[in-house]
Amino acid sequence: MTRRTRLIAALDTQSRDQAEAWVSAFGSDVDAIKLGLEFTYSCGFDAVKTVSAGRTLFLDLKLHDIPNTVAHGLKSLAHVQPALTTIHAAGGTEMISRAKEALQEAFPDALRRPKLLAVTVLTSMDAAGLSEIGVSASPQEQVLRLGKLAIRAGADGLVCSAKEIAPLRDALGDAPELVVPGIRPAGSASDDQKRIMTPTEAAQAGADWIVVGRPITRAANPVHAARAIMEELATA
Numbered sequence: 001m002t003r004r005t006r007l008i009a010a011l012d013t014q015s016r017d018q019a020e021a022w023v024s025a026f027g028s029d030v031d032a033i034k035l036g037l038e039f040t041y042s043c044g045f046d047a048v049k050t051v052s053a054g055r056t057l058f059l060d061l062k063l064h065d066i067p068n069t070v071a072h073g074l075k076s077l078a079h080v081q082p083a084l085t086t087i088h089a090a091g092g093t094e095m096i097s098r099a100k101e102a103l104q105e106a107f108p109d110a111l112r113r114p115k116l117l118a119v120t121v122l123t124s125m126d127a128a129g130l131s132e133i134g135v136s137a138s139p140q141e142q143v144l145r146l147g148k149l150a151i152r153a154g155a156d157g158l159v160c161s162a163k164e165i166a167p168l169r170d171a172l173g174d175a176p177e178l179v180v181p182g183i184r185p186a187g188s189a190s191d192d193q194k195r196i197m198t199p200t201e202a203a204q205a206g207a208d209w210i211v212v213g214r215p216i217t218r219a220a221n222p223v224h225a226a227r228a229i230m231e232e233l234a235t236a
């Protein structure tokens with residue numbers, strides 16, 4: 001199956017002005033924007049709505065709580081209208097299925113319903129980090145375990161690193177939306193990311209979306225950095 005891998009720019013900032021400036025500078029140089037907990041906690045939901053108006057929004061709040069709390073939290077997203085939103089797969093089957101039901105109730109029109117993405121193992125974790133929290137499985141084994149559980153429970157897609165795309169596709173097929181952070185163009189700093197790959201590698205492995213933050217937002221020219229990644233994706 002041929003898929004076009006699309007670029008999500010992660011606008012991790014506490015400044016509404018900065019986020020607005022990036023969004024207007026990018027134009028069509030990115031396919032979607034991501035606003036996460038840094039922006040939402042600092043600037044609030046009204047700012048999320050204003051900054052994302054007219055754009056495809058990935059609202060990344062990574063909910064992880066008891067099923068009832070997660071379900072009610074998601075129901076209140078009806079006024080924001082993201083295209084994608086996140087919960088942690090480690091919340092388990094009941095949390096994920098209640099999350100899905102909540103989105104179905106809050107967005108009765110399936111075409112306007114946000115896709116529910118389950119975060120598997122954060123791309124900032126490696127085997128040592130997993131072992132520290134009592135998980136003896138490798139990152140790949142743990143991503144597969146959580147990914148299968150999440151899709152069975154009703155998630156529409158998964159957040160994983162590019163290293164796990166091939167085994168996830170083998171296990172789950174083409175349908176789940178795979179959203180891939182931990183992306184670093186060749187030669188850029190890895191920062192706090194541990195499981196990283198380049199845009200080309202992620203596209204060739206079959207990512208639906210890549211999520212890129214600092215390599216764009218901290219570049220001397222964020223628009224040029226975004227454009228270079230789009231060009232890399234187009235020729236991958």
Ligand SMILES: O=C(O)c1cc(=O)[nH]c(=O)n1[C@@H]1O[C@H](COP(=O)(O)O)[C@@H](O)[C@H]1O
Binds near residue numbers: 062086159183215
């Ligand atoms: O859910 C995410 O988007 C996410 C999951 C994950 O495992 N790793 C990860 O880095 N992210 C997000 O992807 C973005 C990556 O940012 P950079 O490391 O600056 O490119 C950040 O906004 C993270 O919150």
